[in-house]
Amino acid sequence: MSTAPTSATIPIEEFETKLRETVEARGATYQHDKALILRFEDDASGADQDAYTLSSCMHDVFGIDDVEDFAIDKTSQSPRFDVLERIVAKVRQLLGARSLLIIAYIGHGIIDMESNGLQLLSESGSQKIDWSLIHESILASTDGSLQNLDVLARAVQILAASDRHSKVRSRTDGVSFTQRFRQAAYALKHAGNLSVNVESIFGELQRLKPSKAPDAVYNIIGNAHLLVLPLCHRSSSNPGNLEESSSNETSVLFKISLTGRPSDVILKDFQQLSNTIPPEFKVTVERAYESNSVLLICRASWETFARIRATLDCVFVGAIKGPCLVQDAVPQKSTRSFGDDIQNRQEG
Known part of the structure; x- marks a missing residue:
């Protein structure tokens, strides 16, 4: 955006x-949902802790039990194929029902100025993944498993920590975007909502945004239908002191x-x-x-x-x-x- x-x-x-x-476009609910968290093993910015935070949030707030934390091996010579293989494996588990796959990347990255594409980078810079090549490979697949998968087959909704012109703090430097996402998600849950969409999460992130943090970015590729996530109201861990959204209109x-x-x-x-x-x-x-x-x-x-x-x-x-x-x-x-x-x- x-x-x-x-x-x-x-x-x-x-x-x-x-x-x-x-x-x-009021949105659709899903019969099956999974989450895949990607990060490089070669990362000292606290990505492993952020991955744990996000995994717990997916479970406690959205009721998603199948959350995989995939650390890309620092010795891998083909990290792009490793990631593609994991995504395809998740997709194939979602056959036969209207499904949603949430993919989160935590770590270093840049926007390539020539192609305007997203590059995922290990901390040392020795490993690089062109995200557009992964996306294009999946869309070009003739595998019938894509027909029921909203995110990859018909629409992609992107929620990012900032635009290309801003730098984002890692967990070692202060409060990370993942921690802010968790705070926003719990605030929406505690407000009594039965479900939320990506726009709601984006709005709450912006309302609770620290003054020096960059604006989050929300974008849609494909159709404009909402992706709706039901909120889980089972017993969960105490999320700590959270600012209510109504106090920061x-x-x-x-x-x-x-x-x-x-x-x-x-x-x-x-x-x-x-x-x-x-x-x-x-x-x-x-x-x-x-x-x-x-x-x-x-x-x-x-x-x-x-x-x-x-x-x-x-x-x-x-x-x-x-x-x-x-x-x-x-x-x-x-x-x-x-x-x-x-x-x-x-x-x-």
Whole structure:
């Protein structure tokens, strides 16, 4: 989920269609689920401890009992094939039912500037895995076992610690992303949710994010259907002192540019559309301006923004708390502003 600016303008008809598709993609549950945690044996950053933390979280929070911690042998001359073999073995265990495979990598990695592909690296740099080659190998397989596997066959949902421009702390340097993931997962569970999706986890990660930590990244490859994970409410270990999500209410400002109809009609249509979608997908207009199109500054939850950004070309502005600090400080006559008074314009 890039937060880089874009100048793209979306026809209002396309926006309406894609937003409805996003809302209607309510997700699917799975009959079987497994998790595979990958790390290099050649790693002194605490990846082994993070793997244990994540494995316990998968068991306690999501009820996934089949979690494999696979450490890539530091003497292996073909680490990519070792990983591919483990993934294929997991896939073949998921035959005959709608299934979900969660793959987590803990360790060093870089984004290749030429190919824009993910490179997984051992700490010494002597072992390297091009993740795109693994993904392409699985998708190119004629093995029928892929037909029931959502993640590999039809959609990939990615949750990463940061984008390519940021560095992430390891466990030896402070609180790791895995530890933050665990905190977010337990917070969602203790809030009484029966199930969560990846967007919910992303939203909670952002709400509980330390001030100096980079923003997490969420992205979808393939279809936009939600991946829903039921939460396990059996007796589990005490997760420690966790901050409740309600005590750190944070929402997102984003901008989107719409065209295709007169400005007042676009605003009216947007307002009517936002009134018809469920509350959990609520989007409100903070400001709207007329240009060659209609530029809308909108507010939404992190979860809603993640889903909209996965299917529509909108621009992240920033994370905010509470209302605008400057109320009507700019005279309305200085520009044709359609914000704040949308409802009045409709009624007038």
